[in-house]
Amino acid sequence: MTIIATTAIPGHLRGALTRWMTEPMPGLYVGTLSARVRTELWSAVAATINDGAALLLHPDDNEQGFTLHTAGQRRRTPIDLDGLTLIALNPSEPEPAADHPRGDPPA
Amino acid sequence: MSTSTPRNARQRLAAPTAAMLPRIGDSLSFLYIDIARIVQDDTGVTALVQLGDDIRRVALPTAALGCLLLGPGVSITTRALSTFARHGTTVICTGNAGVRCYIATTPDSLPTRWLETQARAWADDTTRTAVARRMYQRRFGDTAPADATISQLRGLEGQRMKALYRMLAEQNGVRPFKRSYAPDDWDAQDPVNRALSAANTCLYGITHAAINALGCTPGLGFVHTGTSHSFIYDIADLYKAQLTLPLAFTLHDSTDPDGQARRSFRDGLRLFRLLPRIVADIQTLLEPDDGTRQEDAQDATEELVDLWDPDFGRLAGGTNYGHQ
Numbered sequence: 001m002t003i004i005a006t007t008a009i010p011g012h013l014r015g016a017l018t019r020w021m022t023e024p025m026p027g028l029y030v031g032t033l034s035a036r037v038r039t040e041l042w043s044a045v046a047a048t049i050n051d052g053a054a055l056l057l058h059p060d061d062n063e064q065g066f067t068l069h070t071a072g073q074r075r076r077t078p079i080d081l082d083g084l085t086l087i088a089l090n091p092s093e094p095e096p097a098a099d100h101p102r103g104d105p106p107a
Numbered sequence: 108m109s110t111s112t113p114r115n116a117r118q119r120l121a122a123p124t125a126a127m128l129p130r131i132g133d134s135l136s137f138l139y140i141d142i143a144r145i146v147q148d149d150t151g152v153t154a155l156v157q158l159g160d161d162i163r164r165v166a167l168p169t170a171a172l173g174c175l176l177l178g179p180g181v182s183i184t185t186r187a188l189s190t191f192a193r194h195g196t197t198v199i200c201t202g203n204a205g206v207r208c209y210i211a212t213t214p215d216s217l218p219t220r221w222l223e224t225q226a227r228a229w230a231d232d233t234t235r236t237a238v239a240r241r242m243y244q245r246r247f248g249d250t251a252p253a254d255a256t257i258s259q260l261r262g263l264e265g266q267r268m269k270a271l272y273r274m275l276a277e278q279n280g281v282r283p284f285k286r287s288y289a290p291d292d293w294d295a296q297d298p299v300n301r302a303l304s305a306a307n308t309c310l311y312g313i314t315h316a317a318i319n320a321l322g323c324t325p326g327l328g329f330v331h332t333g334t335s336h337s338f339i340y341d342i343a344d345l346y347k348a349q350l351t352l353p354l355a356f357t358l359h360d361s362t363d364p365d366g367q368a369r370r371s372f373r374d375g376l377r378l379f380r381l382l383p384r385i386v387a388d389i390q391t392l393l394e395p396d397d398g399t400r401q402e403d404a405q406d407a408t409e410e411l412v413d414l415w416d417p418d419f420g421r422l423a424g425g426t427n428y429g430h431q
Contacts, residue, residue, distance in 0.1 A: 063135060063377045079158065079165065082139050082369040088156070088163035095164070096149040 001059060002038050004029040004045065007074070008052035013045065046071035123170060128195055131320035132383030134173045136376045137309050139201075139369055141178025147186035170194040173382060174316035176201050176309065197316040201308050202290065217322035224393045225338075229327040239329040241392050245345055271348055275356040302364035303355035306372050307343070310351055311336070313376070314343045317385040329392075342385060350375055 004017060006027045017023070020041060021031030033041065042056045053072035060067040064085060068078055077088040119127065144155040145167070154165045167175075169190055174197040177183065181200075191198050228234045236257060243260040244251050247267070251260060276284035279299075287300055296304075318325050318338060328337025330344070354371055358364045376382070413421040414428075422428075 063373055077158065077163065079156075079163075082366060083373040084135060084138055086138075086165050086167070088158055088165045091161055091163065 002031055002033045003057040004042075004054060005057070006045075006049075006052060006054045009045075009049055009054060009072075010052070013048050017041075017045070042069065042071075122193060128170055131173055131317055132380075132386055134382065135168065135171050136313055136373060136382060137174050137176055137316075137369075138167070138172055139176040139178060139309070140181060142180035145177075145181060145183040145187050147184060147190055152187045152190050169196055172196045173320075174199060174312045176312050178202075195320060197312065197319050199312045199315065201312075217320075219322055221321045221323050221390070221393070225323045225327055228393050229329065235329055238392055241395065242330055242341060242345065245388070245392070246348065268348070271352060275352060279356045279359050281356065281359045297359070298361050298364040299355050299359050302358040302361065302368035303351060305365040306351040306354055306368040307347070309369055309372055310343050310346065311339055313381065314339050314385060317382060318342065318389065321386060321389060323389065342389060345388060346379075346381065346385075350379060350381070 002021070004021065006014070006017070006029070009027075014023075014027075017029045020033065020037075021029035023029050038056070038058060045054055045056075049072045051073045053070070053074040055075070056069040056071075057066060059065060063083065068085065070076060070078060074090060074092065076090050078085050079088050140154055140156075142157065146153055146155070152167045152169050154167055155162050156165055157163075172194075175191060177198065177200045179202060183198075188198065228238050239257055240260065243257075243264060246264065247260075251263060255263070272284060272286065273282075276282045281297075281299060284299065286303070287296065288304055289296055289300075290304075293301065315325060315336075323338065325339045326335040326337060328334075328339075328341045331337040331340040334340075351368075351372070354368060354375060355364075358367055358371075361367050413424050416422050
């Protein structure tokens with residue numbers, strides 16, 4: 001299974017993606033692609049994305065069970081911590097409030 | 108917490124029930140972080156790390172982690188720590204030199220079945236010897252003489268480790284090799300020793316997390332004794348020959364032995380299925396005759412508190428026995 005999630009991408013790219021995959025939610029594409037097709041398609045997506053953002057996600061044989069790639073100006077950055085992939089938020093995203101002054105998080 | 112009314116979904120998200128947390132065998136093995144500030148914000152636990160020129164925020168998967176290793180240069184807030192505790196993640200501070208100081212955050216209110224089993228087996232010299240013998244035999248396989256005493260087994264184990272070191276050193280062309288653990292002079296050590304100390308630190312952390320998840324105590328060891336980590340050393344020693352030793356010797360010419368050891372170790376753990384294996388091994392060592400081996404300790408049932416009676420064993424709690 002391959003998942004591509006997108007925000008603010010050009011119309012022609014959205015149309016192109018629907019020719020390979022289904023779009024169950026706006027900007028979210030799901031399909032079953034071979035590794036080769038996936039690589040080709042992703043490189044085309046990454047090259048035509050302008051100032052949008054896109055994410056490629058597919059199952060993989062590692063501890064987390066998946067591998068992800070991101071592209072575009074507004075993307076979040078995957079960072080590798082000794083083989084565990086976590087996501088660094090984009091600096092342009094708003095910061096939530098830090099530690100709660102009182103005991104518990106809002107329940 | 109067993110409440111009579113089902114808690115609403117939002118409360119369950121804030122304080123997850125056992126059923127919502129991954130069993131220790133399914134969770135991510137470890138995460139090592141250094142030079143970061145870890146805080147709890149409105150929604151979760153975030154690490155602030157330096158990437159290039161700016162500080163970036165990284166959300167940490169607290170509920171999916173077995174253990175968190177904090178390297179040098181980390182500051183963490185109490186709110187973030189208590190979130191880790193609530194999710195049953197064991198938090199461990201490690202120095203750059205692998206100097207360990209543990210904060211054992213145990214999951215909130217675990218069933219004590221395995222703790223009681225461990226305490227019973229440890230408190231009686233006969234059963235304690237039997238468990239220690241099983242630990243040695245697990246390392247030897249069937250090559251150990253069945254009637255060997257513990258001291259003979261200890262001697263055999265010493266010889267076996269010596270031979271293993273010699274063989275690995277020869278295979279990787281690093282003879283003569285001398286194992287040394289020098290936290291105060293970390294950078295001057297050879298890569299093999301550094302890789303071995305780093306990988307062992309991870310192994311101890313993961314073992315500690317598994318022991319915590321079962322509800323056992325790390326302090327009651329069977330082969331080792333006298334420190335509050337005795338049981339961790341007991342269990343970790345079962346896997347060193349297979350996991351950390353061969354790995355460390357392959358890194359004999361590495362420029363970043365510590366980081367590479369952790370990275371390769373993660374793959375080794377996955378192939379070896381270490382976390383589920385530790386849980387099953389502890390259960391088998393403590394109770395070999397139990398045919399119904401549960402996958403791990405975290406039964407997704409509402410746990411009940413029973414009352415103990417010297418004549419009747421366990422009586423149902425939550426009952427008033429005043430009229431008898």
